Amino acid sequence: MAGAKLSSSYHLAAALRREPDAAAALRLFLNPTSAAPSSAPPPFRYSLRCYDIIVCKLAAARLFPEMESVLAGLPPSLRPREPLLCRVISAYGRARLPFAARRAFAHPAFPDPRTSRALNTLLHALLACRAPLSEILGECRASGIAPDACTYNILMRAAAVDDSGSVEDARNLFDEMLQRGIAPTIVTFGTLVTAYCGAGRIEEAFKVKEVMSSQYKIRPNAYVYASLMKALCQKGKVDDAVRLKEEMVRDKELVLDSGAYATLARALFRVGRKEEVVGLLEEMKGKGITVGREVYNAMIAGFCEDEGDLDAAFAALDDMQKDGCKPDAMSYNTLVAKLCKMGRWRDASELVEDMPRRGCRPDVVTYRMLFDGICDAGEFSEARKVFDEMVFKGFAPSKDGARKFIGWIEREGDDEVFLESVLCQLARINALDSSGWEKAVGGMLHEPPEQMAVKLLDDLKLT
Protein backbone atom coordinates (compact mmCIF):
# COMPACT_ATOMS: atom_id res chain seq x y z
CA MET A 1 0.00 0.00 0.00
CA ALA A 2 2.88 2.30 0.80
CA GLY A 3 4.04 1.95 -2.81
CA ALA A 4 0.64 3.05 -4.12
CA LYS A 5 0.69 6.11 -1.89
CA LEU A 6 4.17 7.07 -2.95
CA SER A 7 3.25 6.63 -6.56
CA SER A 8 0.15 8.82 -6.26
CA SER A 9 1.98 11.63 -4.56
CA TYR A 10 4.72 11.31 -7.13
CA HIS A 11 2.23 11.49 -9.98
CA LEU A 12 0.49 14.47 -8.44
CA ALA A 13 3.81 16.28 -8.17
CA ALA A 14 4.55 15.56 -11.83
CA ALA A 15 1.09 16.69 -12.89
CA LEU A 16 1.38 19.88 -10.85
CA ARG A 17 4.72 20.63 -12.40
CA ARG A 18 3.34 20.10 -15.89
CA GLU A 19 0.36 22.41 -15.39
CA PRO A 20 1.27 25.92 -16.55
CA ASP A 21 -1.86 27.56 -15.17
CA ALA A 22 -1.65 28.14 -11.42
CA ALA A 23 -5.41 28.14 -10.85
CA ALA A 24 -5.73 24.82 -12.69
CA ALA A 25 -2.83 23.44 -10.68
CA LEU A 26 -4.61 24.43 -7.49
CA ARG A 27 -7.78 22.62 -8.57
CA LEU A 28 -5.69 19.56 -9.24
CA PHE A 29 -4.02 19.88 -5.86
CA LEU A 30 -7.32 20.23 -4.01
CA ASN A 31 -8.96 17.42 -5.89
CA PRO A 32 -6.44 15.08 -7.51
CA THR A 33 -8.65 12.08 -8.14
CA SER A 34 -11.64 13.35 -10.09
CA ALA A 35 -12.73 16.29 -12.16
CA ALA A 36 -15.80 17.00 -10.02
CA PRO A 37 -15.35 19.20 -6.96
CA SER A 38 -15.27 17.23 -3.78
CA SER A 39 -14.69 18.03 -0.15
CA ALA A 40 -13.49 14.52 0.65
CA PRO A 41 -9.86 14.31 1.76
CA PRO A 42 -7.44 12.97 -0.86
CA PRO A 43 -6.83 9.21 -0.75
CA PHE A 44 -3.07 9.51 -0.26
CA ARG A 45 -0.66 11.57 1.73
CA TYR A 46 0.92 14.53 -0.03
CA SER A 47 4.65 14.77 -0.20
CA LEU A 48 6.41 17.98 0.76
CA ARG A 49 7.35 18.19 -2.89
CA CYS A 50 3.68 18.68 -3.85
CA TYR A 51 3.42 21.56 -1.42
CA ASP A 52 6.62 23.08 -2.73
CA ILE A 53 5.37 23.05 -6.29
CA ILE A 54 1.89 24.38 -5.64
CA VAL A 55 3.09 27.12 -3.31
CA CYS A 56 5.70 28.28 -5.81
CA LYS A 57 3.18 28.29 -8.64
CA LEU A 58 0.60 30.21 -6.65
CA ALA A 59 3.25 32.69 -5.53
CA ALA A 60 4.45 33.26 -9.10
CA ALA A 61 0.85 33.86 -10.21
CA ARG A 62 0.29 36.21 -7.27
CA LEU A 63 -2.58 34.07 -6.01
CA PHE A 64 -1.61 34.97 -2.46
CA PRO A 65 -4.79 34.15 -0.52
CA GLU A 66 -4.81 30.72 -2.16
CA MET A 67 -1.13 30.28 -1.38
CA GLU A 68 -1.70 31.20 2.26
CA SER A 69 -4.53 28.73 2.61
CA VAL A 70 -2.39 25.92 1.18
CA LEU A 71 0.35 26.80 3.68
CA ALA A 72 -2.18 26.90 6.50
CA GLY A 73 -3.39 23.46 5.46
CA LEU A 74 0.02 21.82 5.85
CA PRO A 75 -0.22 18.88 8.22
CA PRO A 76 1.92 19.38 11.35
CA SER A 77 4.03 16.39 10.35
CA LEU A 78 5.24 18.17 7.24
CA ARG A 79 7.69 20.92 8.03
CA PRO A 80 8.55 22.88 4.88
CA ARG A 81 12.13 23.98 4.57
CA GLU A 82 13.60 27.42 4.51
CA PRO A 83 14.09 27.66 0.71
CA LEU A 84 10.33 27.54 0.32
CA LEU A 85 9.90 30.21 2.98
CA CYS A 86 12.38 32.30 1.02
CA ARG A 87 10.37 31.87 -2.16
CA VAL A 88 7.24 33.03 -0.37
CA ILE A 89 8.98 36.06 1.11
CA SER A 90 10.48 37.10 -2.23
CA ALA A 91 7.15 36.66 -3.98
CA TYR A 92 5.64 39.17 -1.57
CA GLY A 93 8.63 41.42 -2.17
CA ARG A 94 8.16 41.29 -5.93
CA ALA A 95 4.48 42.09 -5.43
CA ARG A 96 5.51 45.03 -3.23
CA LEU A 97 3.66 43.76 -0.18
CA PRO A 98 6.01 44.49 2.73
CA PHE A 99 3.52 43.70 5.46
CA ALA A 100 2.84 40.29 3.96
CA ALA A 101 6.59 39.65 3.53
CA ARG A 102 7.13 40.37 7.23
CA ARG A 103 4.29 38.07 8.20
CA ALA A 104 5.65 35.30 6.01
CA PHE A 105 9.04 35.58 7.72
CA ALA A 106 7.32 34.63 10.98
CA HIS A 107 5.03 32.03 9.38
CA PRO A 108 4.35 29.23 11.90
CA ALA A 109 4.45 26.52 9.23
CA PHE A 110 8.23 26.93 9.05
CA PRO A 111 10.48 25.54 11.76
CA ASP A 112 12.59 27.88 13.85
CA PRO A 113 15.16 29.24 14.14
CA ARG A 114 15.39 31.53 11.15
CA THR A 115 18.82 31.76 9.60
CA SER A 116 20.56 34.73 8.04
CA ARG A 117 19.40 33.38 4.72
CA ALA A 118 15.74 33.97 5.58
CA LEU A 119 16.59 37.32 7.14
CA ASN A 120 18.46 38.41 4.03
CA THR A 121 15.53 37.36 1.87
CA LEU A 122 13.22 39.47 4.01
CA LEU A 123 15.53 42.49 3.89
CA HIS A 124 15.79 42.13 0.14
CA ALA A 125 12.01 41.90 -0.16
CA LEU A 126 11.63 45.09 1.90
CA LEU A 127 14.16 46.73 -0.39
CA ALA A 128 12.05 45.65 -3.37
CA CYS A 129 9.09 47.30 -1.63
CA ARG A 130 11.09 50.55 -1.55
CA ALA A 131 11.27 50.51 2.23
CA PRO A 132 13.70 53.17 3.47
CA LEU A 133 17.10 52.16 4.81
CA SER A 134 16.12 53.03 8.39
CA GLU A 135 13.26 50.58 8.29
CA ILE A 136 15.35 47.79 6.78
CA LEU A 137 18.05 48.40 9.37
CA GLY A 138 15.42 48.27 12.11
CA GLU A 139 14.12 44.96 10.84
CA CYS A 140 17.66 43.61 10.71
CA ARG A 141 18.40 44.60 14.31
CA ALA A 142 15.04 43.41 15.60
CA SER A 143 15.66 39.92 14.21
CA GLY A 144 18.66 39.35 16.47
CA ILE A 145 20.26 37.33 13.67
CA ALA A 146 23.95 37.97 13.07
CA PRO A 147 24.49 39.76 9.76
CA ASP A 148 26.81 38.28 7.15
CA ALA A 149 28.38 39.73 4.01
CA CYS A 150 25.15 39.22 2.11
CA THR A 151 23.23 41.18 4.74
CA TYR A 152 25.63 44.10 4.41
CA ASN A 153 25.41 43.98 0.65
CA ILE A 154 21.65 44.34 0.83
CA LEU A 155 21.89 47.16 3.37
CA MET A 156 24.42 48.98 1.22
CA ARG A 157 22.19 48.60 -1.76
CA ALA A 158 19.31 50.02 0.26
CA ALA A 159 21.48 52.96 1.25
CA ALA A 160 22.28 53.72 -2.36
CA VAL A 161 18.65 53.84 -3.50
CA ASP A 162 17.30 57.33 -4.17
CA ASP A 163 15.60 59.07 -1.25
CA SER A 164 16.44 56.21 1.08
CA GLY A 165 19.96 56.95 2.23
CA SER A 166 23.12 58.29 0.75
CA VAL A 167 26.42 57.08 -0.59
CA GLU A 168 27.84 58.05 2.78
CA ASP A 169 25.50 55.61 4.47
CA ALA A 170 26.69 52.90 2.08
CA ARG A 171 30.29 53.82 2.84
CA ASN A 172 29.64 53.74 6.60
CA LEU A 173 28.06 50.32 6.31
CA PHE A 174 31.12 49.16 4.41
CA ASP A 175 33.37 50.42 7.22
CA GLU A 176 31.15 48.83 9.86
CA MET A 177 31.38 45.56 8.01
CA LEU A 178 35.17 45.71 8.07
CA GLN A 179 35.17 46.56 11.79
CA ARG A 180 33.09 43.49 12.49
CA GLY A 181 35.57 41.35 10.64
CA ILE A 182 33.21 40.45 7.82
CA ALA A 183 35.16 40.17 4.59
CA PRO A 184 33.81 42.18 1.67
CA THR A 185 33.08 40.17 -1.46
CA ILE A 186 33.09 41.02 -5.12
CA VAL A 187 29.40 41.84 -4.68
CA THR A 188 30.21 44.35 -1.93
CA PHE A 189 32.59 46.22 -4.19
CA GLY A 190 30.17 46.07 -7.10
CA THR A 191 27.49 47.58 -4.88
CA LEU A 192 29.80 50.34 -3.68
CA VAL A 193 30.88 51.20 -7.21
CA THR A 194 27.23 51.35 -8.29
CA ALA A 195 26.41 53.57 -5.32
CA TYR A 196 29.07 56.11 -6.29
CA CYS A 197 28.07 55.91 -9.95
CA GLY A 198 24.42 56.45 -9.04
CA ALA A 199 25.40 59.61 -7.18
CA GLY A 200 27.34 60.79 -10.22
CA ARG A 201 30.63 60.51 -8.33
CA ILE A 202 32.58 58.71 -11.01
CA GLU A 203 36.06 59.51 -9.68
CA GLU A 204 35.29 57.85 -6.36
CA ALA A 205 33.76 54.89 -8.18
CA PHE A 206 37.00 54.46 -10.11
CA LYS A 207 38.91 54.76 -6.84
CA VAL A 208 36.93 51.79 -5.44
CA LYS A 209 37.76 49.82 -8.57
CA GLU A 210 41.44 50.57 -7.98
CA VAL A 211 41.39 49.76 -4.25
CA MET A 212 39.51 46.50 -4.58
CA SER A 213 42.17 45.07 -6.84
CA SER A 214 45.26 46.62 -5.25
CA GLN A 215 44.33 46.18 -1.56
CA TYR A 216 41.82 43.36 -1.52
CA LYS A 217 43.11 41.42 -4.50
CA ILE A 218 39.61 41.15 -5.89
CA ARG A 219 39.58 41.89 -9.62
CA PRO A 220 36.76 44.06 -10.96
CA ASN A 221 34.24 41.99 -12.87
CA ALA A 222 31.67 42.69 -15.55
CA TYR A 223 29.23 44.17 -12.99
CA VAL A 224 31.78 46.78 -11.94
CA TYR A 225 32.58 47.65 -15.55
CA ALA A 226 28.90 47.86 -16.48
CA SER A 227 28.19 50.40 -13.74
CA LEU A 228 31.21 52.51 -14.65
CA MET A 229 30.37 52.43 -18.35
CA LYS A 230 26.81 53.48 -17.68
CA ALA A 231 27.95 56.37 -15.52
CA LEU A 232 30.36 57.53 -18.25
CA CYS A 233 27.62 57.31 -20.88
CA GLN A 234 25.29 59.37 -18.71
CA LYS A 235 27.92 62.11 -18.62
CA GLY A 236 28.10 61.98 -22.39
CA LYS A 237 31.51 60.32 -22.34
CA VAL A 238 30.61 57.54 -24.73
CA ASP A 239 34.12 57.24 -26.12
CA ASP A 240 35.53 56.81 -22.61
CA ALA A 241 32.96 54.07 -22.08
CA VAL A 242 34.10 52.36 -25.28
CA ARG A 243 37.69 52.52 -24.06
CA LEU A 244 36.67 51.05 -20.71
CA LYS A 245 34.91 48.25 -22.54
CA GLU A 246 38.18 47.53 -24.34
CA GLU A 247 40.02 47.40 -21.02
CA MET A 248 37.42 44.94 -19.76
CA VAL A 249 37.80 42.78 -22.85
CA ARG A 250 41.58 42.72 -22.42
CA ASP A 251 41.21 41.01 -19.04
CA LYS A 252 41.31 37.38 -20.07
CA GLU A 253 40.27 36.15 -16.61
CA LEU A 254 37.07 38.11 -16.70
CA VAL A 255 33.81 36.35 -17.53
CA LEU A 256 32.04 38.52 -20.06
CA ASP A 257 28.33 38.69 -20.64
CA SER A 258 26.25 41.00 -22.74
CA GLY A 259 25.21 43.28 -19.87
CA ALA A 260 27.90 45.88 -20.30
CA TYR A 261 27.32 45.89 -24.05
CA ALA A 262 23.67 46.84 -23.54
CA THR A 263 24.63 50.15 -21.98
CA LEU A 264 26.94 50.95 -24.85
CA ALA A 265 24.37 49.96 -27.44
CA ARG A 266 21.73 52.19 -25.86
CA ALA A 267 24.18 55.10 -25.54
CA LEU A 268 25.26 54.79 -29.16
CA PHE A 269 21.63 55.02 -30.28
CA ARG A 270 21.16 58.10 -28.10
CA VAL A 271 24.02 59.95 -29.72
CA GLY A 272 23.00 58.92 -33.22
CA ARG A 273 25.75 56.35 -33.76
CA LYS A 274 23.58 53.30 -34.25
CA GLU A 275 25.79 51.99 -37.09
CA GLU A 276 28.41 51.15 -34.47
CA VAL A 277 25.99 48.83 -32.71
CA VAL A 278 26.35 46.37 -35.58
CA GLY A 279 30.06 46.25 -34.83
CA LEU A 280 29.35 45.61 -31.16
CA LEU A 281 27.11 42.67 -31.99
CA GLU A 282 29.77 41.19 -34.26
CA GLU A 283 32.38 41.65 -31.57
CA MET A 284 30.21 39.81 -29.09
CA LYS A 285 29.59 36.92 -31.47
CA GLY A 286 33.30 36.77 -32.24
CA LYS A 287 34.03 36.42 -28.53
CA GLY A 288 31.38 33.79 -28.04
CA ILE A 289 29.21 36.08 -25.91
CA THR A 290 25.51 35.37 -26.28
CA VAL A 291 23.68 38.49 -27.34
CA GLY A 292 21.31 38.71 -24.40
CA ARG A 293 17.88 40.11 -23.83
CA GLU A 294 19.21 43.41 -22.46
CA VAL A 295 21.03 44.13 -25.70
CA TYR A 296 17.97 43.41 -27.80
CA ASN A 297 15.87 45.49 -25.43
CA ALA A 298 18.38 48.33 -25.71
CA MET A 299 18.09 48.17 -29.51
CA ILE A 300 14.29 48.05 -29.39
CA ALA A 301 14.36 51.12 -27.14
CA GLY A 302 16.84 52.83 -29.43
CA PHE A 303 14.71 52.25 -32.51
CA CYS A 304 11.55 53.38 -30.70
CA GLU A 305 12.84 56.34 -28.74
CA ASP A 306 15.74 57.69 -30.77
CA GLU A 307 15.13 56.57 -34.35
CA GLY A 308 11.35 56.67 -34.28
CA ASP A 309 11.49 53.55 -36.41
CA LEU A 310 8.79 51.20 -35.19
CA ASP A 311 9.31 48.72 -38.04
CA ALA A 312 12.97 48.37 -37.15
CA ALA A 313 11.99 47.89 -33.51
CA PHE A 314 9.62 45.05 -34.40
CA ALA A 315 12.31 43.60 -36.66
CA ALA A 316 14.67 43.58 -33.67
CA LEU A 317 11.99 41.75 -31.70
CA ASP A 318 11.84 39.13 -34.47
CA ASP A 319 15.62 38.80 -34.60
CA MET A 320 15.61 38.32 -30.87
CA GLN A 321 13.22 35.39 -31.14
CA LYS A 322 15.07 33.90 -34.10
CA ASP A 323 18.22 33.94 -31.99
CA GLY A 324 16.42 31.91 -29.35
CA CYS A 325 16.16 34.83 -26.98
CA LYS A 326 12.77 35.14 -25.33
CA PRO A 327 11.40 38.70 -25.21
CA ASP A 328 10.35 39.79 -21.74
CA ALA A 329 7.87 42.36 -20.46
CA MET A 330 10.42 45.11 -20.99
CA SER A 331 10.73 44.28 -24.69
CA TYR A 332 6.98 44.54 -25.14
CA ASN A 333 6.58 47.52 -22.82
CA THR A 334 8.88 49.62 -24.99
CA LEU A 335 6.80 48.80 -28.06
CA VAL A 336 3.52 49.36 -26.22
CA ALA A 337 4.76 52.77 -25.04
CA LYS A 338 5.77 53.78 -28.55
CA LEU A 339 2.47 52.66 -30.06
CA CYS A 340 0.59 54.62 -27.40
CA LYS A 341 2.68 57.74 -28.01
CA MET A 342 1.80 57.44 -31.69
CA GLY A 343 -1.87 57.30 -30.74
CA ARG A 344 -2.10 53.71 -31.94
CA TRP A 345 -3.61 52.42 -28.72
CA ARG A 346 -5.62 49.75 -30.55
CA ASP A 347 -2.42 48.18 -31.84
CA ALA A 348 -0.89 48.54 -28.38
CA SER A 349 -3.91 46.83 -26.89
CA GLU A 350 -3.70 43.96 -29.37
CA LEU A 351 -0.03 43.49 -28.61
CA VAL A 352 -0.73 43.34 -24.87
CA GLU A 353 -3.51 40.83 -25.42
CA ASP A 354 -1.11 38.74 -27.44
CA MET A 355 1.63 38.72 -24.80
CA PRO A 356 0.42 35.70 -22.78
CA ARG A 357 0.21 33.64 -25.95
CA ARG A 358 3.77 34.69 -26.73
CA GLY A 359 4.79 33.42 -23.32
CA CYS A 360 5.12 36.72 -21.49
CA ARG A 361 2.98 37.97 -18.64
CA PRO A 362 2.16 41.69 -18.82
CA ASP A 363 3.46 43.48 -15.74
CA VAL A 364 2.48 46.62 -13.91
CA VAL A 365 4.40 48.81 -16.37
CA THR A 366 2.62 47.22 -19.33
CA TYR A 367 -0.79 47.98 -17.90
CA ARG A 368 0.09 51.46 -16.73
CA MET A 369 1.36 52.48 -20.13
CA LEU A 370 -1.57 50.99 -21.98
CA PHE A 371 -4.06 52.53 -19.55
CA ASP A 372 -2.38 55.95 -19.71
CA GLY A 373 -2.23 55.74 -23.51
CA ILE A 374 -5.92 54.94 -23.84
CA CYS A 375 -6.86 57.67 -21.34
CA ASP A 376 -4.72 60.18 -23.25
CA ALA A 377 -6.59 59.24 -26.40
CA GLY A 378 -9.83 60.01 -24.56
CA GLU A 379 -11.15 56.51 -25.12
CA PHE A 380 -12.49 56.05 -21.63
CA SER A 381 -14.93 53.24 -22.26
CA GLU A 382 -12.00 51.25 -23.58
CA ALA A 383 -9.87 52.37 -20.64
CA ARG A 384 -12.51 50.96 -18.34
CA LYS A 385 -11.85 47.44 -19.65
CA VAL A 386 -8.12 47.76 -19.06
CA PHE A 387 -8.80 49.23 -15.62
CA ASP A 388 -10.90 46.25 -14.60
CA GLU A 389 -8.33 43.80 -15.88
CA MET A 390 -5.35 45.41 -14.17
CA VAL A 391 -7.14 45.93 -10.89
CA PHE A 392 -8.26 42.32 -10.97
CA LYS A 393 -4.61 41.34 -11.19
CA GLY A 394 -3.69 43.63 -8.30
CA PHE A 395 -1.89 46.25 -10.41
CA ALA A 396 -2.52 49.90 -9.62
CA PRO A 397 -2.72 52.45 -12.45
CA SER A 398 -0.38 55.42 -12.43
CA LYS A 399 -1.60 58.42 -10.50
CA ASP A 400 -1.80 60.38 -13.72
CA GLY A 401 -3.90 57.75 -15.45
CA ALA A 402 -6.16 57.38 -12.44
CA ARG A 403 -6.72 61.13 -12.30
CA LYS A 404 -7.71 61.33 -15.96
CA PHE A 405 -10.01 58.35 -15.59
CA ILE A 406 -11.74 59.77 -12.51
CA GLY A 407 -12.01 63.14 -14.22
CA TRP A 408 -13.84 61.52 -17.10
CA ILE A 409 -16.29 59.68 -14.85
CA GLU A 410 -17.04 62.92 -13.01
CA ARG A 411 -17.61 64.80 -16.26
CA GLU A 412 -20.05 62.14 -17.33
CA GLY A 413 -21.74 63.06 -14.07
CA ASP A 414 -24.53 60.53 -14.01
CA ASP A 415 -22.91 57.41 -12.68
CA GLU A 416 -22.37 57.72 -8.95
CA VAL A 417 -22.30 53.96 -8.47
CA PHE A 418 -19.57 53.51 -11.04
CA LEU A 419 -17.51 56.34 -9.56
CA GLU A 420 -17.77 54.84 -6.13
CA SER A 421 -16.79 51.37 -7.28
CA VAL A 422 -13.75 52.70 -9.15
CA LEU A 423 -12.67 54.70 -6.11
CA CYS A 424 -13.08 51.70 -3.86
CA GLN A 425 -10.99 49.58 -6.17
CA LEU A 426 -8.34 52.27 -6.31
CA ALA A 427 -8.45 52.63 -2.57
CA ARG A 428 -7.75 48.95 -2.18
CA ILE A 429 -4.72 48.79 -4.40
CA ASN A 430 -3.37 52.24 -5.05
CA ALA A 431 -3.88 54.45 -2.06
CA LEU A 432 -2.22 53.81 1.27
CA ASP A 433 0.61 51.88 -0.34
CA SER A 434 -1.28 48.73 -1.16
CA SER A 435 -2.08 48.17 2.49
CA GLY A 436 -5.74 47.58 1.65
CA TRP A 437 -4.70 44.80 -0.67
CA GLU A 438 -2.43 43.43 2.00
CA LYS A 439 -5.19 43.49 4.55
CA ALA A 440 -7.41 41.62 2.13
CA VAL A 441 -4.67 39.04 1.72
CA GLY A 442 -4.42 38.64 5.47
CA GLY A 443 -8.18 38.43 5.81
CA MET A 444 -8.30 41.40 8.14
CA LEU A 445 -9.76 44.27 6.27
CA HIS A 446 -10.29 46.92 8.91
CA GLU A 447 -11.09 50.12 7.14
CA PRO A 448 -14.02 49.93 4.75
CA PRO A 449 -12.92 50.79 1.20
CA GLU A 450 -15.68 53.42 1.13
CA GLN A 451 -13.83 55.44 3.74
CA MET A 452 -10.52 55.10 1.97
CA ALA A 453 -12.19 56.19 -1.25
CA VAL A 454 -13.11 59.58 0.18
CA LYS A 455 -9.48 60.26 1.14
CA LEU A 456 -8.30 59.03 -2.22
CA LEU A 457 -10.59 61.35 -4.17
CA ASP A 458 -9.20 64.35 -2.25
CA ASP A 459 -5.72 63.13 -2.94
CA LEU A 460 -6.31 62.80 -6.67
CA LYS A 461 -7.85 66.26 -6.91
CA LEU A 462 -5.04 67.93 -5.01
CA THR A 463 -2.17 66.69 -7.18
Added chain:
DNA sequence: ATAGGGTTAG
Protein backbone atom coordinates in the same frame (compact mmCIF):
# COMPACT_ATOMS: atom_id res chain seq x y z
C1' DA B 1 17.00 32.61 -6.97
C1' DT B 2 19.68 35.05 0.39
C1' DA B 3 23.43 39.79 -2.30
C1' DG B 4 25.73 43.46 -6.96
C1' DG B 5 25.01 45.49 -13.36
C1' DG B 6 22.90 46.11 -17.89
C1' DT B 7 17.47 47.16 -21.24
C1' DT B 8 11.14 50.35 -20.10
C1' DA B 9 7.71 54.40 -17.03
C1' DG B 10 7.46 57.80 -13.48
